[in-house]
Amino acid sequence: MSKPTPISGFPEWTPGQRMVEQYVLDKIRATFELYGFAPLETRAVEPLDQLLRKGETSKEVYVIRRLHADADSAGDDQLGLHFDLTVPFARYVLENAGKLAFPFRRYQIQKVWRGERPQEGRYREFVQADIDIVDRDTLAPHHEAEMPLVIGDALRSLPIPPVTIQVNNRKICEGFYRGIGLTDPEAALRAVDKLDKIGPAKVAELLAQTAGASEAQAKACLALAEISAPDASFADAVRALGVTDPLLDEGIDELVRVVETATEHSPGLCVADLRIARGLDYYTGTVYETQLRGYERFGSICSGGRYDNLASAGTTSYPGVGISIGVTRLLGLLFGAGELSVSRSVPTAVLVAVTDEEHRGASNRVAEALRRRGVPTEVSPSAAKFGKQIRYAERRGIPYVWFPGADGAADEVKDIRSGEQVTAAAGEWMPPREDLTPTVS
RNA sequence: GUGGCUGUAGCUCAGUUGGCAGAGCACCGGGUUGUGGUCCCGGUUGUCGUGGGUUCAAUUCCCAUCAGUCACCCCA
Known part of the structure; x- marks a missing residue:
C-alpha cells in the first residue's frame, strides 16, 4: 500500500553508482589477479559456533532462521551470515587443505553482514575485497610486506585520492608492554587504539583503569604510540625508549622489512605508525590500516593483518596474512563527498x-x-x-x-x-x- | 544496542502562535509543423516519512514507529 522505505544499513545505489561500483570492483579484481591471487567464493553462511568461536558473544551476527522450521529444532547447527571474509576463508582452508597448494594465495570479493548501528560509511550489508596468503605451519614474513604493495596498486588504479597505509606490528606492542611489566597487553592495545579519538590524557587514564598501568608505564605506552615514520627510522625511536624484550626485537625486524620493501617498490605508500592496533584479538604480527589523504576523517578504508592461530587442525596450523578493502564504505564516503561519479547514467553510447x-x-x-x-x-x-x-x-x-x-x-x-x-x-x-x-x- | 539532531515536490529548502501547502532548480507542454541545450509563456509537482492521540480543525502540539545523520559501543 504505502510507499516502501529503505532498510537501515542496507544501501542500494543508483544505476550510475552501480556502474562506478562495478568499475571499481573490476579494477581491484584485475590487480589481485595480476599478483597471482586465485579467485574464491565461499557460502554466505557459517555455523554460528564457528563465527562466534572467539568467545565474544557481543558480535553483531545476523542469524539465519527458516520460516517453517520446527520451533524446538534450534540446536547447535544454527547458521549465521559471515561478518568478514577471513573467518570463512580459514574454515575453507581447513576443510579443503588436501586440495590446496601452499602457500595459497586467494582473493575473495563478497558481501558481508554486521548488525551494527549504521551511519555514513558504516553499513549492515556491504562488500569487502579481500586477499589472503596462508601457508602450512610457517608463513614467511615477506608475505606481510607484499600485502601493502598489492593494495597500493589496486587503490592507485582507481580515480580516488591517494592513500597512506599505516603499518604496525603486534609483536612490538606486546613485547614492549611485556618489557615494561604490563600484564594485560590486550587491554593496553584497546586503550592505545583510542589515541586519535580521545587524546593522550584520556588514554593514560584508560591505561591505568583497564590495564593496571602505573603513571610511568602509561607514559611509556604513549611514547611508543606516538612514534611514526615513513621509513625504518622508527626502529631507532623505539630502541631509544630503552625497553628490551625478545618479542619486541622480532616485531621491529618484521616491521622494518615491511617498511623497507614498501619504500623500495612504492615510495610514500606506507608509514610505520605505532598507534595502529586494530581491535582484533587474532592478529599476531603486522597490522594494516589505510587512510585516504585529505579524507582522514573517513577513518580506515582498508585493513588487515597477520594471524597465526585462526586455523589449525591437529598438529598442523595454517598461519596467514590478509587485508581487505571496504568497497562499500569507500564508495559511500566518496559518493557523499561528491568525489566519485560517472559520465552518464546508462552504458549506452x-x-x-x-x-x-x-x-x-x-x-x-x-x-x-x-x-x-x-x-x-x-x-x-x-x-x-x-x-x-x-x-x-x-x-x-x-x-x-x-x-x-x-x-x-x-x-x-x-x-x-x-x-x-x-x-x-x-x-x-x-x-x-x-x-x-x-x-x- | 544506548543517547542527540533531522524528516515538507525529483533536488535544495521556506512555511503555518493549529485554519485548503510554497520558492528556486529540475520536469512536462507551447512559442519552434521532425535536430535538444539559450530565451519567452504556461503547467504539474506532495498521503508535509508512517501510525496513533489531543482538537471543530494537525504539516504544525503529544506519543510511538521507520529512515537518515552524529556521538557512544563496536569496528572480527
Missing part, C-alpha cells in the same frame, strides 16, 4: 533515432550493426520529434544520436555535446575510445 514507427526496422538494423562491433547502442523508445529524442539521450548522458537517412540518404551521427553532426555508416563508424564506455572519475 549511441541512441538511434526512429523516424517513424514504419521505419523502426531500419533503426534496429543500425543498432545491430553498431552492437556487433562493440558499441553499446539502444533504439529510441518512441518516434517523437527529433528534438525529444535528442533530449532523451541528453537526460541520460548518452553522447551520440544516430539519424537514419531518409529515402536512401546517408545516415548521420551527432555528438550532442558539441552539436557536431557528420555522415556515417553503421558498419564503419566508431565513437572515440573515451566515449565507448562511461567514464568514472
Whole structure:
C-alpha cells in the first residue's frame, strides 16, 4: 500500500553508482589477479559456533532462521551470515587443505553482514575485497610486506585520492608492554587504539583503569604510540625508549622489512605508525590500516593483518596474512563527498533515432550493426520529434544520436555535446575510445 | 544496542502562535509543423516519512514507529 522505505544499513545505489561500483570492483579484481591471487567464493553462511568461536558473544551476527522450521529444532547447527571474509576463508582452508597448494594465495570479493548501528560509511550489508596468503605451519614474513604493495596498486588504479597505509606490528606492542611489566597487553592495545579519538590524557587514564598501568608505564605506552615514520627510522625511536624484550626485537625486524620493501617498490605508500592496533584479538604480527589523504576523517578504508592461530587442525596450523578493502564504505564516503561519479547514467553510447514507427526496422538494423562491433547502442523508445529524442539521450548522458537517412540518404551521427553532426555508416563508424564506455572519475 | 539532531515536490529548502501547502532548480507542454541545450509563456509537482492521540480543525502540539545523520559501543 504505502510507499516502501529503505532498510537501515542496507544501501542500494543508483544505476550510475552501480556502474562506478562495478568499475571499481573490476579494477581491484584485475590487480589481485595480476599478483597471482586465485579467485574464491565461499557460502554466505557459517555455523554460528564457528563465527562466534572467539568467545565474544557481543558480535553483531545476523542469524539465519527458516520460516517453517520446527520451533524446538534450534540446536547447535544454527547458521549465521559471515561478518568478514577471513573467518570463512580459514574454515575453507581447513576443510579443503588436501586440495590446496601452499602457500595459497586467494582473493575473495563478497558481501558481508554486521548488525551494527549504521551511519555514513558504516553499513549492515556491504562488500569487502579481500586477499589472503596462508601457508602450512610457517608463513614467511615477506608475505606481510607484499600485502601493502598489492593494495597500493589496486587503490592507485582507481580515480580516488591517494592513500597512506599505516603499518604496525603486534609483536612490538606486546613485547614492549611485556618489557615494561604490563600484564594485560590486550587491554593496553584497546586503550592505545583510542589515541586519535580521545587524546593522550584520556588514554593514560584508560591505561591505568583497564590495564593496571602505573603513571610511568602509561607514559611509556604513549611514547611508543606516538612514534611514526615513513621509513625504518622508527626502529631507532623505539630502541631509544630503552625497553628490551625478545618479542619486541622480532616485531621491529618484521616491521622494518615491511617498511623497507614498501619504500623500495612504492615510495610514500606506507608509514610505520605505532598507534595502529586494530581491535582484533587474532592478529599476531603486522597490522594494516589505510587512510585516504585529505579524507582522514573517513577513518580506515582498508585493513588487515597477520594471524597465526585462526586455523589449525591437529598438529598442523595454517598461519596467514590478509587485508581487505571496504568497497562499500569507500564508495559511500566518496559518493557523499561528491568525489566519485560517472559520465552518464546508462552504458549506452549511441541512441538511434526512429523516424517513424514504419521505419523502426531500419533503426534496429543500425543498432545491430553498431552492437556487433562493440558499441553499446539502444533504439529510441518512441518516434517523437527529433528534438525529444535528442533530449532523451541528453537526460541520460548518452553522447551520440544516430539519424537514419531518409529515402536512401546517408545516415548521420551527432555528438550532442558539441552539436557536431557528420555522415556515417553503421558498419564503419566508431565513437572515440573515451566515449565507448562511461567514464568514472 | 544506548543517547542527540533531522524528516515538507525529483533536488535544495521556506512555511503555518493549529485554519485548503510554497520558492528556486529540475520536469512536462507551447512559442519552434521532425535536430535538444539559450530565451519567452504556461503547467504539474506532495498521503508535509508512517501510525496513533489531543482538537471543530494537525504539516504544525503529544506519543510511538521507520529512515537518515552524529556521538557512544563496536569496528572480527
